[in-house]
Amino acid sequence: xxxxxxxxxxxxxxxxxxxxxxxxxxxxxxxxxxxxxxxxxxxxxxxxxxxxxxxxxxxxxxxxxxxxxxxxxxxxxxxxxxxxxxxxxxxxxxxxxxxxxxxxxxxxxxxxxxxxxxxxxxxxxxxxxxxxxxxxxxxxxxxxxxxxxxxxxxxxxxxxxxxxxxxxxxxxxxxxxxxxxxxxxxxxxxxxxxxxxxxxxxxxxxxxxxxxxxxxxxxxxxxxxxxxxxxxxxxxxxxxxxxxxxxxxxxxxxxxxxxxxxxxxxxxxxxxxxxxxxxxxxxxxxxxxxxxxxxx
Amino acid sequence: xxxxxxxxxxxxxxxxxxxxxxxxxxxxxxxxxxxxxxxxxxxxxxxxxxxxxxxxxxxxxxxxxxxxxxxxxxxxxxxxxxxxxxxxxxxxxxxxxxxxxxxxxxxxxxxxxxxxxxxxxxxxxxxxxxxxxxxxxxxxxxxxxxxxxxxxxxxxxxxxxxxxxxxxxxxxxxxxxxxxxxxxxxxxxxxxxxxxxxxxxxxxxxxxxxxxxxxxxxxxxxxxxxxxxxxxxxxxxxxxxxxxxxxxxxxxxxxxxxxxxxxxxxxxxxxxxxxxxxxxxxxxxxxxxxxxxxxxxxxxxxxxxxxxxxxxx
Numbered sequence: 001x002x003x004x005x006x007x008x009x010x011x012x013x014x015x016x017x018x019x020x021x022x023x024x025x026x027x028x029x030x031x032x033x034x035x036x037x038x039x040x041x042x043x044x045x046x047x048x049x050x051x052x053x054x055x056x057x058x059x060x061x062x063x064x065x066x067x068x069x070x071x072x073x074x075x076x077x078x079x080x081x082x083x084x085x086x087x088x089x090x091x092x093x094x095x096x097x098x099x100x101x102x103x104x105x106x107x108x109x110x111x112x113x114x115x116x117x118x119x120x121x122x123x124x125x126x127x128x129x130x131x132x133x134x135x136x137x138x139x140x141x142x143x144x145x146x147x148x149x150x151x152x153x154x155x156x157x158x159x160x161x162x163x164x165x166x167x168x169x170x171x172x173x174x175x176x177x178x179x180x181x182x183x184x185x186x187x188x189x190x191x192x193x194x195x196x197x198x199x200x201x202x203x204x205x206x207x208x209x210x211x212x213x214x215x216x217x218x219x220x221x222x223x224x225x226x227x228x229x230x231x232x233x234x235x236x237x238x239x240x241x242x243x244x245x246x247x248x249x250x251x252x253x254x255x256x257x258x259x260x261x262x263x264x265x266x267x268x269x270x271x272x273x274x275x276x277x278x279x280x281x282x283x284x285x286x287x288x289x290x291x292x293x294x295x296x
Numbered sequence: 297x298x299x300x301x302x303x304x305x306x307x308x309x310x311x312x313x314x315x316x317x318x319x320x321x322x323x324x325x326x327x328x329x330x331x332x333x334x335x336x337x338x339x340x341x342x343x344x345x346x347x348x349x350x351x352x353x354x355x356x357x358x359x360x361x362x363x364x365x366x367x368x369x370x371x372x373x374x375x376x377x378x379x380x381x382x383x384x385x386x387x388x389x390x391x392x393x394x395x396x397x398x399x400x401x402x403x404x405x406x407x408x409x410x411x412x413x414x415x416x417x418x419x420x421x422x423x424x425x426x427x428x429x430x431x432x433x434x435x436x437x438x439x440x441x442x443x444x445x446x447x448x449x450x451x452x453x454x455x456x457x458x459x460x461x462x463x464x465x466x467x468x469x470x471x472x473x474x475x476x477x478x479x480x481x482x483x484x485x486x487x488x489x490x491x492x493x494x495x496x497x498x499x500x501x502x503x504x505x506x507x508x509x510x511x512x513x514x515x516x517x518x519x520x521x522x523x524x525x526x527x528x529x530x531x532x533x534x535x536x537x538x539x540x541x542x543x544x545x546x547x548x549x550x551x552x553x554x555x556x557x558x559x560x561x562x563x564x565x566x567x568x569x570x571x572x573x574x575x576x577x578x579x580x581x582x583x584x585x586x587x588x589x590x591x592x593x594x595x596x597x598x599x600x601x602x603x604x605x606x607x608x609x
Contacts, residue, residue, distance in 0.1 A: 135311050138592045140543030142550055143584055150322055150569045150577045227439060231551050234441050235566050250441060254555075257445060258453050268442035276437040283433070 029284040032277035043095040052085035054092040054244045059083040062260040080263045081256050092244040101226040104160050108167025109218045116175025117206055120183055133169040141166035141228045149237040159238040163225050174217045182209045216285045223278035230271045246271050308593055315585045320364045322578040374575040383579035394560035396467055398549055400476050405484035406491055413495025414527055435489025440548045444482040444555040462557045479556045483548050494537045498530040539595030
């Protein structure tokens with residue numbers, strides 16, 4: 001086949017607008033995506049970006065941000081109730097909050113994807129798995145958080161376990177409904193007809209074709225996970241002091257709310273921005289990738 | 297219909313068993329010897345032994361579980377390890393405070409959410425639609441405690457408009473209502489967004505229906521079409537969805553109660569967990585979990601009654 005023939009053949013294929021082509025119409029994707037990347041980079045390089053040690057308490061406490069009355073230029077966001085530099089703590093706090101979110105989304109999402117695909121692939125497993133999912137769905141993530149904090153004691157481990165478990169049922173449901181559609185495709189039957197094993201069919205045919213919608217759903221879920229983990233640590237059930245974590249920092253700032261509101265407001269605002277950008281990004285990706293998911 | 301209801305109730309049983317088993321494990325996992333804790337440091341060994349027998353701690357685990365079940369059936373949830381009060385009586389007053397907060401939030405947030413969602417759907421694609429949807433995304437993304445701290449700082453402290461600590465008395469008194477206002481507003485702010493989103497989706501779906509076209513065709517005024525024909529039909533799924541959001545609301549209530557020292561079940565649970573008061577934590581978590589099961593079941597059954605198509609599937 002000459003180059004010309006190949007080009008003709010390609011041109012004859014039905015034009016399928018790619019994800020990238022469908023995205024640029026929406027400004028929200030780019031802005032929220034850029035903000036998230038910037039935040040992730042700041043968290044990743046926190047040890048190099050932070051002007052001070054986030055645990056060092058030598059500086060004067062309750063200093064407001066540099067732009068406000070009484071602020072000092074060397075503390076851009078001011079200091080907290082123990083005289084720790086707030087910018088440094090914010091960077092490290094974002095790092096731990098994002099780590100908890102990524103861990104819980106990957107662990108819970110992974111388990112959910114596996115359960116959802118098994119439920120779609122093996123008819124005999126479907127009822128049992130979906131029944132289990134229904135049961136898990138009847139309890140909200142906060143309750144899982146309270147329960148695990150009660151059993152193994154408050155701490156980051158309890159939060160990660162609780163949020164992972166809470167993420168499983170939703171992800172399993174979405175994966176299953178996507179996988180059921182894929183199961184009906186001719187290539188699945190073709191794969192089975194040429195004698196491919198169940199394992200190979202699941203990993204190479206089913207999983208790869210489910211990835212798109214599931215990934216979008218995980219993005220949306222990530223925002224929820226961050227929000228609930230922040231709430232749990234705000235309640236004192238997550239990270240232990242003096243460890244820097246956004247929700248816990250907001251809780252500590254609460255004691256100084258009336259005379260140094262920045263200590264509580266800055267970490268709270270950071271959580272808000274992270275979750276907002278994740279939700280905006282997830283919404284746009286969902287609309288661009290798969291309009292059918294719009295009602296979930 | 298009857299069969300379906302029985303089926304749903306039977307389905308709830310294993311979950312109920314799981315929840316109770318969890319409560320039992322929580323009690324069992326109390327570090328140290330509960331009998332020694334109750335007897336106090338100066339008790340003689342035979343006193344401790346007597347308490348041990350009294351609590352049934354000398355029995356094998358299945359027997360202890362059976363006794364736990366029978367105590368639950370009698371409404372006995374044990375005693376708090378910190379102040380030795382009855383867990384059941386602590387919970388009784390906390391439940392009413394939480395119910396008060398959640399009901400006030402629903403009364404405030406649901407009508408606003410439905411109104412915003414309807415306006416958004418009717419003016420689909422316009423600037424106002426985009427604005428309302430942007431606000432609702434912000435509402436879903438904001439941490440409850442951020443809203444709470446802002447309201448507390450400005451409305452409560454700086455402008456001195458409303459009290460922000462604890463409960464002010466029965467809800468039918470002025471003081472009681474004033475104390476309820478900020479917590480309900482906080483919880484409500486995060487609930488308007490989801491309600492508006494659900495209403496918008498539901499109204500949009502109904503606006504394309506044949507009966508709406510018929511209503512327009514026979515010359516009804518537009519607001520009459522929307523309120524009497526579209527919204528009425530769109531509300532059925534919205535009401536169900538609101539019920540299903542009970543988990544979301546109760547989660548928010550836990551935080552709201554903690555911020556405003558509102559003496560509800562959520563605050564009780566968090567306090568008990570932080571103080572490692574496991575009997576109290578067990579009681580509070582049991583109450584929270586059971587209320588979810590019951591709410592979910594009611595919503596599920598209502599849905600079946602309202603929409604016969606559900607049964608078929």
